Amino acid sequence: xxxxxxxxxxxxxxxxxxxxxxxxxxxxxxxxxxxxxxxxxxxxxxxxxxxxxxxxxxxxxxxxxxxxx
Amino acid sequence: xxxxxxxxxxxxxxxxxxxxxxxxxxxxxxxxxxxxxxxxxxxxxxxxxxxxxxxxxxxxxxxxxxxxxxxxxxxxxxxxxxxxxxxxxxxxxxxxxxxxxxxxxxxxxxxxxxxxxxxxxxxxxxxxxxxxxxxxxxxxxxxxxxxxxxxxxxxxxxxxxxxxxxxxxxxxxxxxxxxxxxxxxxxxxxxxxxxxxxxxxxxxxxxxxxxxxxxxxxxxxxxxxxxxxxxxxxxxxxxxx
Numbered sequence: 001x002x003x004x005x006x007x008x009x010x011x012x013x014x015x016x017x018x019x020x021x022x023x024x025x026x027x028x029x030x031x032x033x034x035x036x037x038x039x040x041x042x043x044x045x046x047x048x049x050x051x052x053x054x055x056x057x058x059x060x061x062x063x064x065x066x067x068x069x
Numbered sequence: 070x071x072x073x074x075x076x077x078x079x080x081x082x083x084x085x086x087x088x089x090x091x092x093x094x095x096x097x098x099x100x101x102x103x104x105x106x107x108x109x110x111x112x113x114x115x116x117x118x119x120x121x122x123x124x125x126x127x128x129x130x131x132x133x134x135x136x137x138x139x140x141x142x143x144x145x146x147x148x149x150x151x152x153x154x155x156x157x158x159x160x161x162x163x164x165x166x167x168x169x170x171x172x173x174x175x176x177x178x179x180x181x182x183x184x185x186x187x188x189x190x191x192x193x194x195x196x197x198x199x200x201x202x203x204x205x206x207x208x209x210x211x212x213x214x215x216x217x218x219x220x221x222x223x224x225x226x227x228x229x230x231x232x233x234x235x236x237x238x239x240x241x242x243x244x245x246x247x248x249x250x251x252x253x254x255x256x257x258x259x260x261x262x263x264x265x266x267x268x269x270x271x272x273x274x275x276x277x278x279x280x281x282x283x284x285x286x287x288x289x290x291x292x293x294x295x296x297x298x299x300x301x302x303x304x305x306x307x308x309x310x
Binding site for chain 1: 305308309
């Protein structure tokens with residue numbers, strides 16, 4: 001079975017935005033953003049996703065992907 | 070988690086840890102004194118302590134009762150009092166006081182054939198071995214209590230340091246506390262009869278369930294289950310951003 005993977009690092013690299021700057025924009029601690037970036041979370045709230053999409057000018061699908069086996 | 074709630078839990082943990090610590094130290098001191106006493110008693114010769122108590126029963130009547138007894142049991146008058154030799158009881162004598170109103174050391178019951186006197190000659194004896202046994206029982210109780218208090222102290226310490234009570238550490242300490250109560254409950258169950266046997270002159274083994282401790286253990290294990298579920302929810306919450 002496949003799995004959901006987070007592509008935040010890729011989107012951040014595309015937007016040339018750092019962890020601290022994004023942390024300030026989104027209002028999420030950079031420790032938690034780091035967890036998101038490295039895929040060390042099992043769930044994400046809609047509010048967090050909305051804030052990320054807002055800050056990075058992207059769609060949820062750009063951040064979250066389903067990876068097939 | 071709300072900072073205030075966390076702070077309250079930590080404060081409760083700190084107070085609990087201090088109280089449990091003080092109680093544990095007190096119990097250890099009492100335990101040491103008891104152990105020294107047990108050691109000292111063990112070195113004493115067997116005949117050092119030998120107390121024997123005879124139980125007596127006083128029965129009073131309006132005067133008519135003992136007149137009937139005389140009739141039934143053929144009392145022999147001896148001076149001011151009355152000496153009664155009971156058939157079947159051998160060497161036991163029951164003395165009826167001169168005023169005819171007090172009968173010492175006997176129980177009176179009414180039967181089909183008339184009145185019956187039963188001599189209540191229960192003996193209470195205390196010897197060195199029994200005192201040593203009593204002290205050892207106290208020591209065992211203290212050891213059980215100290216273990217329980219140390220487990221409680223470690224649980225309180227975990228609560229004092231924790232960010233959330235639904236953590237693996239708190240649950241583990243709670244579980245250990247629950248397990249430490251089991252020997253305490255078992256000891257309480259069997260010690261009651263042992264205590265009574267010390268003074269009755271006979272060794273008796275039985276049990277009387279200490280329902281409070283048993284209920285306490287059940288509640289703690291129920292809480293462990295609830296906290297386990299809480300920890301699972303906490304983990305999910307922590308992993309959600």
